[in-house]
Amino acid sequence: QAGLTQPPSVSKDLRQTATLTCTGNGNNVGYQGAAWLQQHQGHPPKVLSYRNNNRPSGISERFSASRSGNTASLTITGLQPEDEADYYCSAWDSSLNGVVFGGGTKLTVL
């Protein structure tokens, strides 16, 4: 299945803002938006945002999602050391009739 495109890595300074991007097409991101997942090394993924910036209970307001056309974005404000992790985007693809994932972005907090 074709996937979504994410930059492999992003580095930002502590307390700064990071914006991670996820590019798809009109059949996936542009169709219903994307969900965002955070995964720390050795741990299962955690949903940060789903269905147009809905945050599950317990997820910090520092994480916010948005979409412009076929590109979804996750903005993390006030970066903390614990934000260092892999971030994946995901979307339903109406053409493939399946879920597509991005390859993940490794966020480093300097």
Added chain:
Amino acid sequence: EVQVVESGGGLVQAGGSLRLSCAASGFTFSSHWMSWVRQAPGKGLEWVATINEDGSKKFHVDSVRGRFTIFRDNAKNSLFLQMDGLRAEDTAVYYCASIFGAGCWGQGTLVTVSS
């Protein structure tokens, strides 16, 4: 608390079968599409299968179609993945998730297929 808990993983020989289970709680299970996603060691996330709210629509990735079957029991708030004809390349942690509906993801269950 919104939660899904997987079980049923283990070590199996190539060609064998396993049935994974996922117990959901804290949300209206019968209202949400549910999915299985896997992650091979050191790799990214790979979608495996998705089922709609009442089980009438099922979708599987090409690599497992005909070998794996997703199904659900809404009366028991449970999701299942029947895996037959297992191959070494199916070795992964398998996660149960409501990615777009309830926004929840499980802790995973490890499936190891020995060749």
